[in-house]
Amino acid sequence: MILAKGIIIPAHLSKSSNQSIMQAKPSAEDHVYSFAIAVGGLSLANELAKAETNDDRRKKKGRVVRLKRDLIREAFPEETDGAQTLSQIVGRMPTDLPDDHRTTLLIDLAFSNPFAPYELKFGDSNFCDALKTVSKRVGVPTERVDDVLKTKKEALKAHRNLNVGKVLAIGIGGAVLVGIGGYAAAPILAAKLGAAAGLSGAAATAHGLALLGGGTLAAGGAGMAGGLYLVTGTAIAVGGTAMGGGAFLIQLGAAGAKAELVKLQTSYREVLLHNQLHTKKASEAIRALEKDRQEVQETLDKEQKLNEKNSARLKDLEATVEALDNAIKWMKSEKAA
Numbered sequence: 481m482i483l484a485k486g487i488i489i490p491a492h493l494s495k496s497s498n499q500s501i502m503q504a505k506p507s508a509e510d511h512v513y514s515f516a517i518a519v520g521g522l523s524l525a526n527e528l529a530k531a532e533t534n535d536d537r538r539k540k541k542g543r544v545v546r547l548k549r550d551l552i553r554e555a556f557p558e559e560t561d562g563a564q565t566l567s568q569i570v571g572r573m574p575t576d577l578p579d580d581h582r583t584t585l586l587i588d589l590a591f592s593n594p595f596a597p598y599e600l601k602f603g604d605s606n607f608c609d610a611l612k613t614v615s616k617r618v619g620v621p622t623e624r625v626d627d628v629l630k631t632k633k634e635a636l637k638a639h640r641n642l643n644v645g646k647v648l649a650i651g652i653g654g655a656v657l658v659g660i661g662g663y664a665a666a667p668i669l670a671a672k673l674g675a676a677a678g679l680s681g682a683a684a685t686a687h688g689l690a691l692l693g694g695g696t697l698a699a700g701g702a703g704m705a706g707g708l709y710l711v712t713g714t715a716i717a718v719g720g721t722a723m724g725g726g727a728f729l730i731q732l733g734a735a736g737a738k739a740e741l742v743k744l745q746t747s748y749r750e751v752l753l754h755n756q757l758h759t760k761k762a763s764e765a766i767r768a769l770e771k772d773r774q775e776v777q778e779t780l781d782k783e784q785k786l787n788e789k790n791s792a793r794l795k796d797l798e799a800t801v802e803a804l805d806n807a808i809k810w811m812k813s814e815k816a817a
Contacts, residue, residue: 512574512577513574513577513581513585515556515559515572515574516573516574516577516585516618517585517588517589518552518555518556519552519569519570519572519573519574520573520585520588520589520614520618521548521589521592521594522545522548522549522552522566522569522570522594523570523573523610523613523614523617524589524592524594524607524610524611524614525541525544525545525548525594525595526545526566526570527606527609527610527613527614528541528594528595528602528606528607528610529541529542529544529545531602531606531609531610532602532606537600537601540598540600541595541600544595544598544600545566546566549566549569552569553569559572560572570617573614573617573618574618575617575618575619577618577619579755580751580755580758582618582619582620583620583624583628583750583751583754584747584751585618586611586614586615586618586620586624586625586628587628587743587746587747587750587751589611589614590611590625590628590629590632590746591632591743591746594610608625608626608629611625611629612625624750627750628746628750631745631746631749631750632742632746635741635742635745635746635749635810636742638745638806638807638809638810639738639741639742639803639806639807642734642738642799642802642803642806725768725769725771725772725775726771726772726773726774726775726776726779727775727779729741729772729776729800729804730776730779730797730800733796733800734795734796734797734799734800734803737800737803737804738799738803741803741804741806741807742807744765744769744807745807745810745811745814748762748765748811748814749814752765753814753815762811762815763815765811766808766811766812766815769804769807769808769811770808772804773801773804773805773808776797776800776801776804777801779797780794780797780798780801783797
């Protein structure tokens with residue numbers, strides 16, 4: 481997604497699907513979750529920095545950790561009041577989140593790049609260990625990390641025959657501020673982080689989203705949009721205009737859509753199917769995806785009358801339809817299991 485198209489933000493559930501970004505107000509619960517994911521990303525980055533064996537890379541990772549520490553302290557003055565050191569800030573990690581929100585947080589972090597927007601390498605094994613350390617701090621059993629990463633890998637396999645270019649295993653998504661109850665935090669956190677870095681307006685929001693782990697928006701990172709928007713049925717606001725899930729996936733392009741769907745599949749198994757109370761929502765999620773699939777197919781049918789047969793536009797739409805088919809098939813098989 482290109483920044484010029486507008487920042488993508490999950491809008492609050494409301495009777496009006498055209499609620500604008502400016503009207504969306506975060507709840508106290510949103511704010512707690514925002515702080516949790518900010519501190520979680522900081523903690524992940526710190527653990528990975530400590531595990532780094534390359535001296536030059538370790539120093540660079542340490543600089544990023546200190547930068548994020550300062551930005552979080554600036555963005556959350558009340559939560560970090562009196563906390564000067566990194567360990568003191570990490571120690572403020574909320575531990576009283578509802579069970580579903582803890583799992584959602586774990587999934588968000590599992591899809592994040594804690595050093596974004598900066599490019600620093602780290603291994604899968606180190607990332608898993610770091611994620612387990614964070615999971616302990618929020619009261620999630622470490623075996624749930626293995627479950628989430630295993631589901632993520634299996635969800636990716638559902639799209640193994642789909643060639644939409646390289647989709648990073650970690651880096652797209654990750655700054656998702658959506659809870660299972662259907663709420664979504666406004667982009668206030670991202671704007672604060674960007675402002676703390678000396679930026680303003682859209683540039684501040686984009687930078688803040690990237691710092692949270694969503695990847696650079698200009699490079700195609702999905703930023704704040706995340707996957708659970710499909711489960712909850714929330715509208716997506718792009719540049720202040722609400723759109724449905726199908727249109728949103730078209731905006732992302734096939735590679736971005738695949739990344740969103742993999743995250744949704746992971747959330748579907750680990751949150752909805754994991755909790756028997758969400759059986760109805762699990763069925764609703766599949767119906768929502770089927771509706772999105774129809775929307776993308778209708779767009780493809782129209783575009784076939786306007787483009788060359790082998791045009792990039794048609795190939796991308798065809799790949800998006802296939803990604804939706806794969807995701808729906810996978811979710812139905814999981815529900816039947």
